[in-house]
Amino acid sequence: PTTKMLIEGKKIADQILQEIKSEVAGMENYGVPGLATVLVGARPDSETYIRMKIQACANVGIKSFHVALPDTISEDALLEEVKKLNHDPQVHGILVQLPLPKHINEESILAAIQIEKDVDGFHPVNIGKLSMRGRDPLYTPCTPRGCIELLDRMHIPIEGKNAVVVGRSNIVGLPVAMLLLKRNATVQICHSKTENLPQCVKQADIVIAACGQARMIKGDWIKPGAAVIDVGTNSIPAPDTQRGYRLVGDVDFEEAKSVAGYITPVPGGCGPMTIAMLMRNCVDGAKRALGVPASASV
Amino acid sequence: PTTKMLIEGKKIADQILQEIKSEVAGMENYGVPGLATVLVGARPDSETYIRMKIQACANVGIKSFHVALPDTISEDALLEEVKKLNHDPQVHGILVQLPLPKHINEESILAAIQIEKDVDGFHPVNIGKLSMRGRDPLYTPCTPRGCIELLDRMHIPIEGKNAVVVGRSNIVGLPVAMLLLKRNATVQICHSKTENLPQCVKQADIVIAACGQARMIKGDWIKPGAAVIDVGTNSIPAPDTQRGYRLVGDVDFEEAKSVAGYITPVPGGCGPMTIAMLMRNCVDGAKRALGVPASASV
Ligand SMILES: NC(=O)C1=CN([C@@H]2O[C@H](COP(=O)(O)OP(=O)(O)OC[C@H]3O[C@@H](n4cnc5c(N)ncnc54)[C@H](OP(=O)(O)O)[C@@H]3O)[C@@H](O)[C@H]2O)C=CC1
Ligand SMILES: NC(=O)C1=CN([C@@H]2O[C@H](COP(=O)(O)OP(=O)(O)OC[C@H]3O[C@@H](n4cnc5c(N)ncnc54)[C@H](OP(=O)(O)O)[C@@H]3O)[C@@H](O)[C@H]2O)C=CC1
Numbered sequence: 001p002t003t004k005m006l007i008e009g010k011k012i013a014d015q016i017l018q019e020i021k022s023e024v025a026g027m028e029n030y031g032v033p034g035l036a037t038v039l040v041g042a043r044p045d046s047e048t049y050i051r052m053k054i055q056a057c058a059n060v061g062i063k064s065f066h067v068a069l070p071d072t073i074s075e076d077a078l079l080e081e082v083k084k085l086n087h088d089p090q091v092h093g094i095l096v097q098l099p100l101p102k103h104i105n106e107e108s109i110l111a112a113i114q115i116e117k118d119v120d121g122f123h124p125v126n127i128g129k130l131s132m133r134g135r136d137p138l139y140t141p142c143t144p145r146g147c148i149e150l151l152d153r154m155h156i157p158i159e160g161k162n163a164v165v166v167g168r169s170n171i172v173g174l175p176v177a178m179l180l181l182k183r184n185a186t187v188q189i190c191h192s193k194t195e196n197l198p199q200c201v202k203q204a205d206i207v208i209a210a211c212g213q214a215r216m217i218k219g220d221w222i223k224p225g226a227a228v229i230d231v232g233t234n235s236i237p238a239p240d241t242q243r244g245y246r247l248v249g250d251v252d253f254e255e256a257k258s259v260a261g262y263i264t265p266v267p268g269g270c271g272p273m274t275i276a277m278l279m280r281n282c283v284d285g286a287k288r289a290l291g292v293p294a295s296a297s298v
Numbered sequence: 299p300t301t302k303m304l305i306e307g308k309k310i311a312d313q314i315l316q317e318i319k320s321e322v323a324g325m326e327n328y329g330v331p332g333l334a335t336v337l338v339g340a341r342p343d344s345e346t347y348i349r350m351k352i353q354a355c356a357n358v359g360i361k362s363f364h365v366a367l368p369d370t371i372s373e374d375a376l377l378e379e380v381k382k383l384n385h386d387p388q389v390h391g392i393l394v395q396l397p398l399p400k401h402i403n404e405e406s407i408l409a410a411i412q413i414e415k416d417v418d419g420f421h422p423v424n425i426g427k428l429s430m431r432g433r434d435p436l437y438t439p440c441t442p443r444g445c446i447e448l449l450d451r452m453h454i455p456i457e458g459k460n461a462v463v464v465g466r467s468n469i470v471g472l473p474v475a476m477l478l479l480k481r482n483a484t485v486q487i488c489h490s491k492t493e494n495l496p497q498c499v500k501q502a503d504i505v506i507a508a509c510g511q512a513r514m515i516k517g518d519w520i521k522p523g524a525a526v527i528d529v530g531t532n533s534i535p536a537p538d539t540q541r542g543y544r545l546v547g548d549v550d551f552e553e554a555k556s557v558a559g560y561i562t563p564v565p566g567g568c569g570p571m572t573i574a575m576l577m578r579n580c581v582d583g584a585k586r587a588l589g590v591p592a593s594a595s596v
Contacts (some may be wrong), residue, residue, distance in 0.1 A: 127426040128421075190484050196484075197456045
């Protein structure tokens with residue numbers, strides 16, 4: 001059965017943000033959720049992401065605290081900044097924008113974030129609990145959580161289905177694979193050393209593309225009717241446009257859209273969901289910290 | 299190419315124990331490695347495992363400290379015992395035999411073991427680092443480590459190969475899948491909700507069977523020439539024997555041995571390797587704690 005269906009990530013994300021906004025309004029007697037964003041240096045892409053996150057906070061009623069630091073900052077000084085935020089009771093979530101400059105050890109910085117404030121969910125304890133049966137992390141990484149939320153809101157069944165994840169990074173591929181496993185999918189994890197990628201993808205009812213390779217996954221790799229979640233966000237030259245580039249996914253959308261049962265567009269698919277899930281995580285953390293009873297949630 | 303080859307786990311484990319024994323002898327100027335075993339209650343299977351572990355310690359020169367506790371012990375009292383061992387400088391590794399009685403929260407007990415002494419590698423931080431790219435756990439869980447060691451000692455290539463893990467428990471299936479992924483296999487994780495298990499297994503160059511289902515995996519599920527590591531240890535009635543039961547794996551060995559390229563027997567395959575890897579972990583931990591320089595290792 002190949003109902004062709006576009007997964008409108010932007011629309012779904014907007015709806016979720018709307019839900020979160022009422023939730024934040026409804027908890028005002030307890031306090032205001034606070035998110036700290038930390039940006040080291042001035043990479044234009046990182047600045048864009050941070051701006052979008054701060055804007056989303058403003059839209060839903062989360063107070064944001066932005067810390068901008070020069071890319072010459074030492075690791076120790078950055079650790080101090082993180083510790084200050086750990087102690088700030090107004091801050092319920094801390095997001096350190098990656099990548100960090102090369103002279104700073106990313107692992108040390110991420111591990112210094114207090115587990116209760118690790119809204120990105122990148123701390124090894126969180127990843128460990130995400131992976132383990134019978135354990136639950138305090139936070140689930142945002143992009144992976146967004147992928148699952150898209151499947152759920154489209155009523156795409158996960159349990160017992162064959163899922164293939166192309167990519168195994170700590171922030172996307174690996175955690176999304178672990179989430180699919182917790183939801184009882186049969187999960188295959190592929191990566192740059194995979195020798196028979198087209199055949200692997202072909203068997204999947206659910207494809208998560210997160211390899212950062214523009215349009216690599218072709219239409220004829222996809223099982224007819226499969227659900228395709230394209231996390232990839234790659235900019236390719238587009239001399240005909242004003243900006244000179246445009247964004248494409250890891251899936252060849254034009255080819256895939258006539259084969260897949262469901263597919264996300266790029267842009268407008270996973271990107272907006274990532275931000276919505278960050279807001280979700282931040283409000284969840286704030287509720288725990290402020291002691292908002294579960295019954296007060298929407 | 300279907301070279302039929304038995305993977306002699308017992309023999310390989312004995313060789314590894316021999317290597318560890320000389321290593322322990324070679325580090326005597328620094329100190330003696332110490333392993334604490336904690337047994338709550340008197341399950342006969344647990345008592346057997348503990349006895350085998352203590353015997354292995356004696357054989358390689360590790361000092362063992364056994365703590366036997368009644369199964370009426372409270373969670374708090376058990377936590378106190380673990381803390382005492384955390385502080386004991388003679389103890390480099392702490393092993394709490396699972397399963398624990400139902401009134402005790404396994405997660406709390408395992409999380410109380412100091413990470414530097416977590417020789418079973420079950421702490422969420424260890425599992426997190428095991429799963430993450432670019433991170434290394436202090437300890438790798440013993441049975442999974444044993445599976446990889448068997449592949450390595452048989453010179454069976456892992457990188458780029460299709461591996462299927464049947465089972466996803468925290469102590470075997472999940473961590474062995476993560477180890478195979480770190481070694482660049484394409485990894486599929488199957489479990490009781492998998493709908494097409496025979497086909498999944500059929501595609502695999504490496505099969506790890508860890509589902510606890512006696513002889514479930516049939517000969518015709520296996521790709522000719524595949525390497526089959528059978529972790530399963532199931533006792534089935536055997537009225538013709540003196541004990542009345544015997545141990546079989548999760549794979550139908552009689553059928554599979556003529557199809558597989560390599561296969562482990564049960565018993566005598568993964569079981570002995572688990573104990574050898576526990577000794578390995580314990581000595582590794584002791585070396586770190588005692589400050590034995592890497593060059594002093596064999
Ligand atoms: N929508 C959103 O909000 C977000 C989008 N992204 C996008 O998602 C994509 C992935 O991001 P991220 O995970 O950070 O990227 P990484 O570069 O960290 O990881 C890429 C993964 O893909 C694998 N890979 C690379 N090339 C191939 C190939 N030819 N075949 C199969 N696998 C391959 C790599 O394998 P190996 O491990 O072997 O190197 C690696 O595991 C990017 O396009 C990124 O821009 C990322 C985060 C958020
Ligand atoms: N040699 C050694 O030293 C050791 C041997 N073992 C043996 O290994 C085996 C596994 O142990 P352990 O991981 O602790 O067991 P668990 O019972 O904790 O886990 C079994 C796993 O197998 C899956 N499973 C169960 N039935 C099926 C089925 N019909 N088809 C597919 N998957 C199935 C389960 O799926 P789900 O998650 O959906 O429930 C689960 O993930 C046992 O036989 C055990 O005795 C264990 C430890 C050490």
